[in-house]
Structures are given as C-alpha cells and as structure tokens.
Amino acid sequence: MGHNNLPALESLSSEESLKALIESTKNEPDLVLVLLVGNYLDGILEATLSKRLSPGNTAKRLLSHIGPLGTFQARIDLCYCLSLISKEAKKNLDAIGLIRNRFAHSHRLLTFDDVEIAAHCERLSWYKNEKGEAGDFPLKPESHRQRFGLAFVSLLIHFFPEDEQSPKSEGSLDSRRYP
Secondary structure (H helix, E strand, C coil): CCHHHCCCHHHCCCHHHHHHHHHHHCCCCHHHHHHHHHHHHHHHHHHHHHHHCCCCHHHHHHHCCCCCCCCHHHHHHHHHHCCCCCHHHHHHHHHHHHHHHHHHCCCCCCCCCCHHHHHHHHCCCEECCCCCCEECCCCCCCCHHHHHHHHHHHHHHHHCCCCCCCCCCCCCHHHCCCC
16 A cells, blocks of 8 residues: 555544554555654644644644644643543653654664664553553564554554443543544
8 A cells, every 4th residue: 555545644533444554554664654653643642632622723823833732742741641641652652752753863764673763662562451551462573663563553542442332531532532
C-alpha cells in the first residue's frame, strides 16, 4: 500500500482502518515508519485535546503548530495532566517522540539498530489491561523495529478500545473515541 492509500486520521476509529494502517506500514523503511507513527499519534493527541477545549479560534491557535500546544511533547504532557492518558501511555508516547526526533533531526540515515534508538525502544511497553498498566508484549519482539510497531499497536488499542460498551472512567481517553 502506498503513502496515498494510508487511512485518514478521521477513519481510525474502525477496526478495519486500524488494520489497514498497521498493514500499510509493515514494509516501510525505518525512517518512514517512525515519521508516520509519530504523525498519526500527534494527530490523535491534537484531536483528543481539541474535544476538551472550547471550540473556536482560540483553541485552534493553541493547537496550531506555532501555538503553545502545537508540539508533540506539549500535547502528551497536557493529555497526561488532564488524565486523558495513562502513565504507561505517556511513557510510550515520550519514547516514540524521542525516537521520532532522533530520526527526523539526524544527518545520517538511522535504523532501529542505532544504539540510541534501540535504547529508547527498550523503554516501550505493552498494556495488559484496561487501566493502561504495562505488561509483557503479546509476542516476544524479535527486533527493536517490531517492539516499536507493537508499542504503536498498543497505543492504538489504548486510544480506540475494541469494546465501546465496557465501562471506562469518565476522564480517561478510553471513555471516548476519536471523532
């Protein structure tokens, strides 16, 4: 699947589109995978915050790329402070942000085998329950790239729970689905 066929961010609430996104990134080079994952997660965080802010130009300005909530890290931090994401989700998002920045700002073509990238990948975890607590990956990652991909899937599950009918805490991100 080419880059033009990637699912739109708005359609990621369906299981079919989530599977299509995961499938479409499997054969991408490491750099492309990292940037796509980072951009999808950034968009999800922006949409999550946008739902919590009063609609209008002020919210748009705050969330714009030049606004105080325009960075991936600022969005992670505010989502965490508002209890919209768990501590484990924040930990994974922080690590993915560091990995993304390392890839994006390097003058070398990096891979997941880079020592610094591998160290950040080792910090990534899988959720074992609805509370967002960390657990073992459902399968043992064979590479840092696979660990990164599994952490991304874990975050997608965190943001888009499979069973919308299950009770979630009112303030948690799991209590809502992306628009």
